[in-house]
Every structure is written in structure tokens, then in C-alpha cells.
Amino acid sequence: xxxxxxxxxxxxxxxxxxxxxxxxxxxxxxxxxxxxxxxxxxxxxxxxxxxxxxxxxxxxxxxxxxxxxxxxxxxxxxxxxxxxxxxxxxxxxxxxxxxxxxxxxxxxxxxxxxxxxxxxxxxxxxxxxxxxxxxxxxxxxxxxxxxxxxxxxxxxxxxxxxxxxxxxxxxxxxxxxxxxxxxxxxxxxxxxxxxxxxxxxxxxxxxxxxxxxxxxxxxxxxxxxx
Ligand code: CTP
Ligand code: CA
Numbered sequence: 142x143x144x145x146x147x148x149x150x151x152x153x154x155x156x157x158x159x160x161x162x163x164x165x166x167x168x169x170x171x172x173x174x175x176x177x178x179x180x181x182x183x184x185x186x187x188x189x190x191x192x193x194x195x196x197x198x199x200x201x202x203x204x205x206x207x208x209x210x211x212x213x214x215x216x217x218x219x220x221x222x223x224x225x226x227x228x229x230x231x232x233x234x235x236x237x238x239x240x241x242x243x244x245x246x247x248x249x250x251x252x253x254x255x256x257x258x259x260x261x262x263x264x265x266x267x268x269x270x271x272x273x274x275x276x277x278x279x280x281x282x283x284x285x286x287x288x289x290x291x292x293x294x295x296x297x298x299x300x301x302x303x304x305x306x307x308x309x310x311x312x313x314x315x316x317x318x319x320x321x322x323x324x325x326x327x328x329x330x331x332x333x334x335x336x337x338x339x340x341x342x343x344x345x346x347x348x349x350x351x352x353x354x355x356x357x358x359x360x361x362x363x364x365x366x367x
Contacts (some may be wrong), residue, residue, distance in 0.1 A: 150359035152193030156183050157233040159226060159240035159272075161201035162169045167247035167256045167264060176323040177241035180347050181288075185237050186211050188351035190213025192359070194235070199225045201213060201240055204324075226272055230279065235358060236285040239312075241323075245269065250326045275290050277307030284362055286354075289313040290322065299333050306332035309361065310334055312354060321343040 161260020166172040179200060186198045187208040191324045196211040199222055207213045214229075216222045221241045230236065245266035255262070287308040289299040294316070299313035314330045316322035321329040321344065328350045332340040340357050342350055 149193035151189055151235075151355065152192045153181055153247075154234045154362070155197070155232055156186075156189045156194040156231055156235040156237065157197050157199070157322055158182055158189070158237040159199045159201075159222060159242075160186070161203040162241045163201040163222060163243045163269075164217045165219065165243045165269075166217075166250055167316075168251040168253070173243060173245075174202055174245065174319070175241045175243065175358060177192065177201075177203075178205060178324050180205055180326065181328060181351070182237075182239035184347035184351040185239055188355055191233075192352075194356055197229055197233075199229075199240070199322055201242075218331070219246060220270065221227065222287035223270050223272050223275065226276070230276060230283065231281070233283050235284045235286070236276060237358075239288055241290070243269055271306070273308070274306040277305075281305060284309050285360060286310045286312065286358065290316045292317050295331065296333065296338070299331070300337070303333055303335065310339065310354075310358065330354070334361075 156227050162175040163176030164172045164174045174288035185198050190196045190210050199214045199294050202215055214225050216225050246269050248265040285308045287306055289302045289311050291298045295313050295315050299311050303311040311333050312330050314321045320327045327344050328347050329344040330342050342353055
């Protein structure tokens with residue numbers, strides 16, 4: 142654990158990481174969100190800081206406090222996260238998209254609290270922008286790391302996302318697995334690059350997972366595709 146941190150493998154690098162779950166509001170007091178705790182994104186921020194990087198975290202709703210010694214940008218929705226990330230993209234060397242971004246948002250955001258009435262309520266949802274895919278399209282030398290949360294056919298879905306979104310690495314976790322995924326303090330990930338499996342980690346603390354992932358990123362830097 143101390144091995145990667147003490148070697149300052151990311152000295153002089155600017156790392157941008159997203160964390161948490163976005164919040165998509167449909168009236169002043171109600172919203173849609175997901176189970177992301179922000180722990181994985183914050184662990185990456187903290188580990189990168191200790192490895193010598195200059196770190197910016199763009200964080201949506203989280204359950205845990207943000208680490209110190211990093212620049213923290215708070216956002217709420219996918220739209221706000223998109224804006225915050227794009228405006229900081231040009232100066233980033235490494236971008237890690239650990240946030241759980243809502244795939245859909247309510248079409249309408251009512252100015253006053255919705256009143257109940259007889260019968261059912263239908264919420265109309267529209268797609269959000271895929272931030273990672275947008276970063277993939279606009280890549281200009283950044284090393285881009287995406288995440289993939291899967292419940293089945295992990296490798297196939299992860300590789301598909303890697304190619305579609307033009308990522309250099311994709312970190313896949315099977316969210317149905319014990320000790321992996323949302324909420325907990327541990328994770329068990331498989332990392333893929335364009336050629337297939339790049340790193341397979343056992344159940345580890347999120348901090349240690351972050352260090353191992355960033356160790357791989359450091360070893361790949363310079364080989365990033367344009
Ligand atoms: N992502 C994003 N913007 C979105 C949706 C997802 O940037 N609107 C990013 C996530 O931050 C993650 C990656 O895309 O790094 C994969 O997210 P995931 O939910 O696993 O995949 P999706 O492409 O959204 O596909 P699906 O949910 O249908 O599996
Ligand atoms: Ca999704």
C-alpha cells in the first residue's frame with residue numbers, strides 16, 4: 142500500500158476525478174438519484190494526492206466527507222457535472238470517471254411542489270449526456286479511465302463501453318458480488334484496456350484498489366491514445 146504512495150508515481154500530473162451519484166430534481170424537494178456513496182472516487186482522489194498528483198474532484202451527492210489536499214468542486218446533476226468536467230478537461234493529464242451519473246433525468250422540473258391527485262403519476266424521463274463518451278470524443282492527449290458497473294457478462298459489456306467511449310482503461314465491477322460495488326469500503330475490480338484484461342484485483346479496500354489502479358495508470362502514461 143505504501144509502496145505506490147511513497148514513490149510519487151504521479152508527481153507533476155493533473156488528475157481530474159468524478160465521484161458520487163448525481164441528483165436529478167423534478168420539484169423543489171424531490172429527486173432521482175442512485176446508491177453511489179462517493180467512496181471509490183474519493184479514494185482515488187486521496188491516493189492520487191499521495192502519489193504526488195495535483196487533484197481536482199468533481200463530486201455529486203456523497204455519503205462520506207471529501208479528502209483534504211484536493212480541489213473540490215460540488216455539483217448536483219449530470220448536466221452540472223458535464224459542465225464542471227468539460228471546463229477542466231483541457232488541463233487534465235488523467236481523468237477518472239468514478240461517478241455514478243444518472244442515465245435519465247426528469248423532462249420537467251416543476252417550480253412548486255407537486256400536489257397529489259387521484260390515480261397514478263407518470264414521470265417523463267429523458268437521456269442525460271454521456272459525460273465519459275463526450276470526453277472520449279474530445280480527447281486531446283488525456284489518459285481517460287472509465288468505470289463500468291455490471292450485473293452480467295462483465296468483460297463483454299466493459300470492453301464494449303471502453304471502445305464506444307474511447308477510454309484508455311475501463312474499471313469494471315460486478316455490483317452483485319459480495320465485497321464489490323456501491324456503498325461498502327471494499328471493491329473487487331477488473332481493469333480492461335483495448336487488448337482485453339489488464340489487471341484483475343481481489344477484494345481490497347477502496348483505497349488499495351485506487352492505489353493499484355493508479356499504479357497501472359502511471360505505468361501506462363505516455364502510451365495514451367490521442
Ligand atoms: N457515464 C457518464 N455519463 C453518463 C452515464 C455514464 O459519464 N450519463 C460514465 C460513468 O461515470 C462510468 C461509465 O460512463 O464511468 C459507465 O457507466 P455505466 O452506468 O456502467 O454505463 P452506461 O454507459 O451508462 O451503460 P448502462 O448503464 O446501460 O450499463
Ligand atoms: Ca448507466
